[in-house]
Amino acid sequence: MSDVYASVDLGGTKTACALITSAGDLLAEKTIATDSHDGPEAVLGRIAHTLDELCAAAHARPEALGMGVPGLADIAGGVTRFLPNLATGWRGVPVRAILESAAGCPVYLLNDVRTATLGEMTFGRGRGVRTMAFFALGTGVGGGLVIDGRLRLGPSGMAGELGHQTIIPDGDRCGCGNRGCLETVASGPAIAAQGIWLMQCGRAPKLFELTEGDPRRVTPREMARAADCGDEAVADVIRSAAGYIGIGVANIIGAIYPELVVLGGGVAEIGERLFDVVRETVRWRIAIFPVDEIRIEPSMLGERAGLWGGAALAMKRGMRER
């Protein structure tokens, strides 16, 4: 039997825990509410308890635990630096020290999107690939780079911020302080906001039908369905966002020339309508390169890239900052 590894994908709202083998097989999995309002100790206690449950159910003990965290971490020390979406911000929480005694195995931390990149590389679309760029197009837009088989980290795992490249120099203000980041034009909420606007103007009748006019139900995926049903204005919004994503992808291709670019997150669920425009945009924007050799593909692991990435992180016994 393969070795077993524990994985934790800590999120602002929910936290997924799993036991995964070195072959990538899922032995047990449970998602719990993060409930960060009662403090890091309580959250980590619930995670340890959940892992105990999974171990008991699977009759397995993990060799090591890998954990993706939504923000910055001191990778060498296993201490969080700043997790903006958790109550109190988790500044200086010694996660490794706390979880190691509870879990009885070594614990390794990494930024969550970099963890997802590692997952996609080890168990997903990037298997066997040496150089890859990963775009996580979700509520925010994150990313990760694998260069010559190694995840590019930089201090606190900060390298790979592909979502905060400037696409429109005088564009909208981003949460990061910059203007016109890829995130301002290609995140799920940025695209959905345009769908909601069209719906409320009466220019997206199919989207209105599909969501019963409820703005909370407008997602990139529903917008793709509406476009398929004939909402031309919605199709335009998708084309425009995909063009911006194509610019971001083209920029990173020009810089590092990866073999593979993976698009994940809810926005990638738009599917071929999005990928066609991204590929077409990349083709003319980097005409100097034979870019047809570079694959641009959807994530294979989807939402669970982070969970598989935690297992990969544990298997690698953590990452060394460079």
Add this chain to the structure above:
Amino acid sequence: MSDVYASVDLGGTKTACALITSAGDLLAEKTIATDSHDGPEAVLGRIAHTLDELCAAAHARPEALGMGVPGLADIAGGVTRFLPNLATGWRGVPVRAILESAAGCPVYLLNDVRTATLGEMTFGRGRGVRTMAFFALGTGVGGGLVIDGRLRLGPSGMAGELGHQTIIPDGDRCGCGNRGCLETVASGPAIAAQGIWLMQCGRAPKLFELTEGDPRRVTPREMARAADCGDEAVADVIRSAAGYIGIGVANIIGAIYPELVVLGGGVAEIGERLFDVVRETVRWRIAIFPVDEIRIEPSMLGERAGLWGGAALAMKRGMRER
């Protein structure tokens, strides 16, 4: 005495040849006209002859020869693929085979800007640095990336095209086919064109004085002098270009988090007036990073980075494509 290496920096107009020691000392140097109209064999013959002269003058024999070429090359085979600025385009010229028999030592080819990056890393500003981005802001805008101590290549050494990232999505058409590349707003000719325009409108009296109104004498460096003398409109043009360069630099910092960004080429000769705005732009555009830790500095080798890079390429016995 240190080992001696030969270096050739092949350009569209002129070609520099040198003998350089492994310690970085220049033993002998000569620049000749490229005169590509009479074909690759003749050009390579003149280069071999010039190297012979240098060897005779320096009483030295090179261990190996490194050559930067302005375009694409098959690095493994030592054959040029396409050099757009040389007559006939040099498609499939077996440079290694021709020069090795003439020079009597191994010959290695690489794209010229990647060669300059290698020079700056080995003998210039990047000594001791593990991860560095190099922007060559000249007639065109090229670049190169060193990641974890290794020059990033990709097929034909194409990775590192930092000048063809899109800065303005619907901007001017670039020579590469894209619109709004960094090259369209930050190359020497792009900046000079704006200086010429201001001069011809009577809005740049100091620039007119300095260049005697001759558009051919308008360079980024002269524009910096005019701005220092009080040409406010010229200062604005420089600020604007520097802001665009700052976007390009910020984008690459977000992606790879280098320790050092080096700006070279004639545009970098504008000096602190340019660097101040680049650094300030980077600071607010990547506010999520502690970017003050990342140095943004002028090239130490300037125009000669390529020549020193050729020596570094020879010392490394060429690069392996990845």
